[in-house]
Amino acid sequence: MKSIKVGLLGIGTVGSGTFNVLQRNQQEIARRAGRGIEITMVAARNTARATELTQGQVKVVNDGNLVVNDPEIDIVVELIGGDDIARDLVLKAIANGKHVVTANKALIAKHGNEIFKAAQEKGVMVAFEAAVAGGIPIIKALREGLTANRIQWVAGIINGTTNFILSEMRDKGLDFDVVLKEAQRLGYAEADPTFDIEGVDAAHKLTIMASIAFGIPVQFDKAHVEGITKLQASDITYAEKLGYRIKLLGITRQTAKGIELRVHPTLIPASRLIANVEGAMNAVVVRGDAVGEALYYGKGAGSEPTASAVIADLVDITRLATADPEHHVPSLAFQLNAMADTPVLPMSEVVTSYYLRIRVADQAGVLADVTRILADSTISIDAMLQKEPAEGEQQTDIIMLTHQTQEKNIEAAIAKIESLATVVGQVTKIRLEELS
Amino acid sequence: MKSIKVGLLGIGTVGSGTFNVLQRNQQEIARRAGRGIEITMVAARNTARATELTQGQVKVVNDGNLVVNDPEIDIVVELIGGDDIARDLVLKAIANGKHVVTANKALIAKHGNEIFKAAQEKGVMVAFEAAVAGGIPIIKALREGLTANRIQWVAGIINGTTNFILSEMRDKGLDFDVVLKEAQRLGYAEADPTFDIEGVDAAHKLTIMASIAFGIPVQFDKAHVEGITKLQASDITYAEKLGYRIKLLGITRQTAKGIELRVHPTLIPASRLIANVEGAMNAVVVRGDAVGEALYYGKGAGSEPTASAVIADLVDITRLATADPEHHVPSLAFQLNAMADTPVLPMSEVVTSYYLRIRVADQAGVLADVTRILADSTISIDAMLQKEPAEGEQQTDIIMLTHQTQEKNIEAAIAKIESLATVVGQVTKIRLEELS
Known part of the structure; x- marks a missing residue:
């Protein structure tokens, strides 16, 4: 059977990781997928750099429209980020009957409802495992692994930058500002770390998990978002004395009145497994009524861990690409015509x-x-x-x-x-x- | 769309859990699956008990053949255990064009190759998430979540009975025999605990994980199997002093010479997350070349956690039941015609x-x-x-x-x-x- 043809929009950290892993493990991946998966086209602003990263083996263009309009491309992988150009190109790709894989949490958290509706109408798949907790297949676990359960709550360390900062603050007794500078120096925090340290990144991811856990539309605007910038070293020390650790958690819970959707620093008992997740690692705890508590742990970011999620989505789509569109696994776990209107509770x-x-x-x-x-x-x-x-x-x-x-x-x-x-x-x- | 009709073979702990969870969460499950999933027939030796457990709502028969031959049944769930009658009925169900879900690790570890070949020929699916680590969707994670990776090794606490015993031995400084009696009293160990304490149960599960991780046929007879019966309390204490915990691990690793496949008590650094998995809980660590280390943690046994896995398989099959059989997700993660003949190394x-x-x-x-x-x-x-x-x-x-x-x-x-x-x-x- 001929290879599945993939076009990349953007080739930064995750894009080059995806290219490299697909190349390195191409045999292993084809043995799993049943056919080859091949990146044949890349759109990038810096075309010289893109040509270098793809070793001259791939057609490089400087306009994403050329990728989403190319009749040869089966799957478009959106790695541009942001929710402006990315939204436009993803919707165009869908309109052209292409499946889409994206690592863009802001896009899904803010425009997911529109995107999934468009995808359903065209009978294509939109997959976004890489958007939440990179190397942890948490989307798949919630969407497919725990389908028997009424999910009660999900709580996760879903931002590596802040977990690294909190681990260092506790470990070395240092203040937030000092550790942030160290994190920037080590590459664990970006030059402008606002989205991470103010909890916005975690809230994007939590919004997506809440939707999949409870069968509600994505509602990022309803999330309560609080970061770690006001935490003092003394709070961490006091918490420790009382048997607790402080983590930035994304928490979503179904209650009788509605759904909680909140990101904030949280004390958790030091004896819990998730309290012992250190450094830039991610972990998500899910409680379901049948399964009890389950925890998933792994790298939440980085070139190849995120590429691992992108490629898992490519394999999923490849395995089911010719299947009857009525029988795809629904993007948000629940069938689009069966979403609930359960309200999100104010804080x-x-x-x-x-x-x-x-x-x-x-x-x-x-x-x-x-x-x-x-x-x-x-x-x-x-x-x-x-x-x-x-x-x-x-x-x-x-x-x-x-x-x-x-x-x-x-x-x-x-x-x-x-x-x-x-x-x-x-x-x-x-x-x-x-x-x- | 009309409901998917399910027939159960056996209705013990897992069977009644499956019936109860499917009933309790039927709406939620149908919203995910796109149609209802209904148990319409149960075969059990004790038909009176089966009628009681299913509240008189289901046709109860005393011969599994009546289930696998019933033209109304879409999916057969095998919960008999053992690899004699179970094998026979599963092969008959497949021959009759029915999809199969099983929680039977011995059956898959010993007869998986024959079963998957038969299923492929008939274009039906065989799913077995419940066979390994009950509430942890580890089969799905390996088969679908980590498809980008060359898996390097998998190491798991995959037997709750022995982990409970080891936790108690360490916690209370007691000897194996004493704790075993307590575990039996509490229901964590069976009256005849041989399969658990001698490592056979863990080896069945490890055999299945190795096959899915590395794309090799199931080869239970090649596994090295060693239990915990010879462990002394003093070994646990000495290990502790040196900074280690002793766990019964199933370990499978790809090396240049071949694949390691071994179950035995193992010292692991106390600082590792998996070293802190206590009581009857299960956890599996996977190392992939792209994703790095990932850990999955949850209940490994029990009525509803195992039912959660059975039902997840039912939903998977329901979602894809009318899809082109060529495009099912392969049972052992790799396409059957792409299995490797990498040897399993002797201990x-x-x-x-x-x-x-x-x-x-x-x-x-x-x-x-x-x-x-x-x-x-x-x-x-x-x-x-x-x-x-x-x-x-x-x-x-x-x-x-x-x-x-x-x-x-x-x-x-x-x-x-x-x-x-x-x-x-x-x-x-x-x-x-x-x-x-």
């Missing part, structure tokens, strides 16, 4: 536990005032830690872990605590999940 | 590191004799531990960790060590893997 409605760090004047009665406010708000305290003030200091930290309460309830209590004369500055609030 | 050819516990008379010169024998065999020592003899005792233990060497080389050295007059009884040898 104020979310119920969880909290870590509070309260800076107070070292005076009698402060603790009584704080605990009274919490009691009046029916927030119960699970654990407490009070440091002796350092030599010559007049202030100290009170750390409290609360039982579960609604976010708007803790917010109201915090406002009252901050208005106490003995409380200094703002209360630090970090959410806490037992993940059990 | 004597395997290269790994070792933990040795040598019981010696507390005399000068013993250590010199032992280290000389190792040096003469070009086996280098990585770490050593020598205990002071207990008060009033004349004997003590020497513990050594070696660097890598060939199994036949260490065996020869051990024979020489055992022949020393100062060495008491047999040397305990446990293999050690860094898994990096």
Whole structure:
């Protein structure tokens, strides 16, 4: 059977990884796919560089339209990033009857509904394993491996940059700014790290996982997004003393009222496997009603781990390319005509536990005032830690872990605590999940 | 579209779990599969019990032939176990043009080649996610998620009974026999636990994973199988002191000379994520050349976790039931006409590191004799531990960790060590893997 012809849009880190792995393992891949998979065309702004990367073996053009309009191309791989030109080219490829593979989480999180609808109408497949947690086949696990389950929640370390920073902060007791600079030097953080450290990248990925887990349209605009820039080394130390680690988690949960969709720093018990995921690694925990808890761990980014996901999608499409379009595996796990309209809950409605760090004047009665406010708000305290003030200091930290309460309830209590004369500055609030 | 009709062969723990989960989550599952999946017939020896378990909603028969011959049935789920009647019925179902789902690892490990060939000839699918590590979709991950990779090795905790026993032995410092009784009382070990504790169950599962990872036929008879019955509490303690945990691992690795296929107790560094998998949980680590290391963790057995895998296979088949048979995903990941004849290495050819516990008379010169024998065999020592003899005792233990060497080389050295007059009884040898 003749090879499947693939056209790449963009050939940066992931694109060149895809080219290299496809070349290196071409025999092994053909033995699995049943036929060869061949990149025959690449669109790139820097055509000289693209020619060099593909060793002159591939037709290089400087306009993506030439790829999506080429009648020889079976599958278009979109690796441009962003959601402007990428969206336009992906929709054109679909309109031309081509299958699409993309690593673009922003594109899927923001324009997925439009793209999948177009793909269904044309009977083509759109695959995006590489968009979430690179080397972990989490899309496939959720979409195909756990189809028996009512998924209860998904919680993941899905951004390597922030996990690297948090690991280093804990390991070396350093502050955020210092570690960020180190991460940039080592290539774990980009020159402009905003999308990573502010949680936007994780929220894109979480939005996609929520859709596949619960059968709802992608709704990135409803996600609560909070990064790690305000975390202090002391919070990590206090959490450690109480038996917890702080990780930037993406959490999505189905509750009776609606779906939680939130990215924020989170205390998790140090004994959980996911709490021990260090450095730039990713991990996702899924809880299903039949399967219980499952964890998937691997590299979340990088040239070849991401290429591994792109190529897995190429093999999937190759294996099923001539199959009846009615019987493709649905892109979002659920059939498009069976999506639910379950609402995404605003953050104020979310119920969880909290870590509070309260800076107070070292005076009698402060603790009584704080605990009274919490009691009046029916927030119960699970654990407490009070440091002796350092030599010559007049202030100290009170750390409290609360039982579960609604976010708007803790917010109201915090406002009252901050208005106490003995409380200094703002209360630090970090959410806490037992993940059990 | 009308429902897919499923017939069950056997309705024990997994069968009733499958019935219950399919009923409870029927809407969710139909939204994913695109049509209903319905158990319409069950064959069981105890028909009264089967009628009770299925709440009188399903036709119950006492002969599996009635299921595999029923023209209404689309998919046969084999949950009988063993490889005698099960093989016969599965082959009949295939001959009748029915797709097959099975949780039977012995059947696949021993008769997979025959079964997959028959299935290919008839253009039907045979799926067996439930046969390996129940709730972990490891078959799907290897067969579809990691298709870009040249798999280098797979190492897994794939038997919950033995992992529970080892966790308890370490946690409570108890001996094997004591913990086995407790495991039996708690239902973690069967009345006849031989298949679990002797490593046979793990070897069935490993055989299947090796086939899918490397594209070789299933070859259970070539597996090296060693259980945990000879492990002593002291070995676990010594390993702990040296920074290692002992786990029963199934390991399969592609080397230049051939494929390793072995189940045995193994020391692994305590810092590895897989070393921290406790109780009856399962975990599999896969190393691929593109993806690096990935770990999958979850429940390996039990009614609903295993049912989760059975139903995932049912959904897969339902989604692709009317697709062109040429384009199914191949059962063993590689196309049947592209299987390799890479040999499975005998254990004597395997290269790994070792933990040795040598019981010696507390005399000068013993250590010199032992280290000389190792040096003469070009086996280098990585770490050593020598205990002071207990008060009033004349004997003590020497513990050594070696660097890598060939199994036949260490065996020869051990024979020489055992022949020393100062060495008491047999040397305990446990293999050690860094898994990096």
